[in-house]
Amino acid sequence: MGISKIDKMHSLSKNQQIIFDLIDKSSEPLKAYTILFNVQKKGIKAPLQVYRALDKLVEIGKIHKIESRNAFIACHNSSCQVAKATAFSICEICEKVTEISSAGLSKYLANFKDKDGMKYSKYNLEFFGLCKKCR
Amino acid sequence: MGISKIDKMHSLSKNQQIIFDLIDKSSEPLKAYTILFNVQKKGIKAPLQVYRALDKLVEIGKIHKIESRNAFIACHNSSCQVAKATAFSICEICEKVTEISSAGLSKYLANFKDKDGMKYSKYNLEFFGLCKKCR
DNA sequence: CTTATAAATGTTATATTATTACATAGTGTT
DNA sequence: AACACTATGTAATAATATAACATTTATAAG
Ligand SMILES: [Zn+2]
Ligand SMILES: [Zn+2]
Ligand SMILES: [Zn+2]
Ligand SMILES: [Zn+2]
Numbered sequence A, B: 001m002g003i004s005k006i007d008k009m010h011s012l013s014k015n016q017q018i019i020f021d022l023i024d025k026s027s028e029p030l031k032a033y034t035i036l037f038n039v040q041k042k043g044i045k046a047p048l049q050v051y052r053a054l055d056k057l058v059e060i061g062k063i064h065k066i067e068s069r070n071a072f073i074a075c076h077n078s079s080c081q082v083a084k085a086t087a088f089s090i091c092e093i094c095e096k097v098t099e100i101s102s103a104g105l106s107k108y109l110a111n112f113k114d115k116d117g118m119k120y121s122k123y124n125l126e127f128f129g130l131c132k133k134c135r
Numbered sequence C: 001c002t003t004a005t006a007a008a009t010g011t012t013a014t015a016t017t018a019t020t021a022c023a024t025a026g027t028g029t030t
Numbered sequence D: 001a002a003c004a005c006t007a008t009g010t011a012a013t014a015a016t017a018t019a020a021c022a023t024t025t026a027t028a029a030g
Helices: A005-010 A014-025 A032-042 A047-059 A078-082 A103-111 B005-010 B014-025 B032-042 B047-059 B078-082 B103-111
Strands: A063-066 A071-074 A085-091 A097-099 A122-129 B063-066 B071-074 B085-091 B097-099 B122-129
Touching: A014 A032, A014 A047, A014 A071, A032 A047, A047 A063, A047 A071, A063 A085, A071 A097, A085 A103, A103 A122, B014 B032, B014 B047, B014 B071, B032 B047, B047 B063, B047 B071, B063 B085, B071 B097, B085 B103, B103 B122
Parallel strands: A085 A122, B085 B122
Antiparallel strands: A063 A071, A085 A097, A122 B122, B063 B071, B085 B097
16 A cells, blocks of 8 residues: 555655745744754754755745745645735734635636736735734 | 815825936836935935835825835826825846736726625735746 | 656755945935 | 034955865665
8 A cells, every 4th residue: 555646645754844844834834944953963964954844845835935935835725836926914923824715716816917918827916914813 | 376176185295206316217116225226415314314215105105115015116007196096027147127017917907806895996906926037 | 676767865065135334415495 | 513314435244155175875687
């Protein structure tokens, strides 16, 4: 009873798993060098090891990069497995980041046509405001 | 016949003007150190001088930062004077960036409510795809 | 099992992007 | 003049990310 193709597609390498676990259990977005510091005890010693794992995890949709913060959070939206269409809200006071999972929003953006009639399946949207706690 | 308040609000300091002019006449987004290199002949010698001018220009809406590229473009959308609600399309091949000016889109996003009913007047949206030339 | 291929890792050095800290100078207002 | 505010100059350093090269591990095919 081996590993099925589907399982394998989602299986992570050692470094990827270590870094994903750290991000996934974090309550806030983590920066690359914060990650590095926290996984050094597990044998990951160099920035490049972190960045390579991050690149892969982003590529397969397990995590997303918050571009305006240079930080990474785990995806908690199963429909993001393809990972190319993301939306977040960011609190400007406490920096809490929440992934937005709105069928209406993703449908609107996926169907949006620019003035040349071009549609885009990939996008990243970051909303800024105050979270419940901070307002 | 002095400078009116409105004029003054929009008047740029020396460094701000030099850097805005460079960005404004560029056909592509410029990075901070590219800007630095190009304004050294005008006496701007240090990164901080560039970053300070960029911060101010972003704040007053004369330029926008393309977060996924760490680069800056001039605003060509007069309604962005307040500069907090921006949308761009980015070509993944040639890196051409175009500011999107769509009343429908900005209205949709400004009125979007997250699952807590929260609305956001500030946002940044980056669409990724292929420009006309590259597809 | 062997060979080939692709993916991941380890390591060092370096490039790129951005900020801290402190001193000085200009601008507008009262 | 006195004050507040904005902008500038300069040096040092912090934070973020990649290049280059050697090696190892996983996967697939023959
Ligand atoms: Zn997601
Ligand atoms: Zn908050
Ligand atoms: Zn604009
Ligand atoms: Zn293009």
